[in-house]
Amino acid sequence: MSSLSQEARRAPPFLRVAALAVTAAAFGLIFGFGLIISHMIDPARVAGFLDIAGNWNPALAFVMGGAVIVAAPAFWLARRRKTALLGTGFALPDRYNVTWPLVGGAALFGLGWGLSGICPGPSLVLLASLTPQALVFVAALAAGIFLADTIKAKR
Amino acid sequence: MLLTLDTVKESLLGGVLIGAAAAGLLLINGRIAGISGILGEAIHLRAPTWRYAFLAGLIGSAFVAPLIGIAPVVPQHQAGLAALGIAGLLVGFGTRLSNGCTSGHGVCGLANLSPRSLVATLTFMAVAAATVFVVRHLLPPGALT
DSSP states (O other): OHHHHHHHHHSOHHHHHHHHHHHHHHHHHHHHHHHHHTTTTOHHHHHHHHOTTSSOOTHHHHHHHHHHHHHHHHHHHHHHOSBOTTSOBOOOOOSSOOOHHHHHHHHHHHHHHHHHSOOHHHHHHHHTTTOHHHHHHHHHHHHHHHHHHHHHHHO | OOOOHHHHHHHHHHHHHHHHHHHHIIIIIOOOOOHHHHHHHHTTTOSOHHHHHHHHHHHHHHHHGGGGTOOOOOOOOOSOHHHHHHHHHHHHHHHHHTTOOIIIIIIIIHHTTOHHHHHHHHHHHHHHHHHHHIIIIISOTTTTO
């Protein structure tokens, strides 16, 4: 693993950019397959999971559970290493700082997720279908991101 | 919509693929597979190339899936266009404010044993469940359409 990452660091910049892009595209594709196979892209299935008082369908707990169990060893490894296979450093975010923007933002996200049954990943898979629902949601999603970033930049 | 062995299987398989993609992007590219973060940076049109490549793969999965035998999923929307617009705004604003969504906090953050992400995940899960409760059990049927 280390010899490959050393090799990658010596490679010409355009090759590194290309390698990072090709692998990222592959992982985006696999991520999307996971969202489709697990029915995360179906708002009715998501609402069924969130409807604890009604006809509760706990299936989506297996989606998050399965994903976390598979990803956890990778994060364990990343915390103990300096560079990834293609020679880049690990961009690991802060783990401990619980703030009001974190909690407030998560609450607003939860409100939007509960109303629509759609979170950002599935919205992009749905975008491919070009339905009015997907177009409206993703356009509003982008507007919300812009608004938050504008406010963040001013503070 | 009850829990059947088939839905457990497809949920687990989908989850494993999502986890594998997150693990791969981390170990090979050194990056977090948080969709709101990747999209949030990409939207400003000055992000590194890999973000656009990841998003192209994610959007493209809808076209490639039927070619490799993945059964199509027909999304059933419970909210009308106006409600979807408001929801989209809330999701975009909220995930950017809290630096993560279901993937960034819910999958990657929990896998990274992050207390910060655990707080975020419990918060958005609880509020989403409360929202569904109000919509399905307190408001008149079809209130969002």
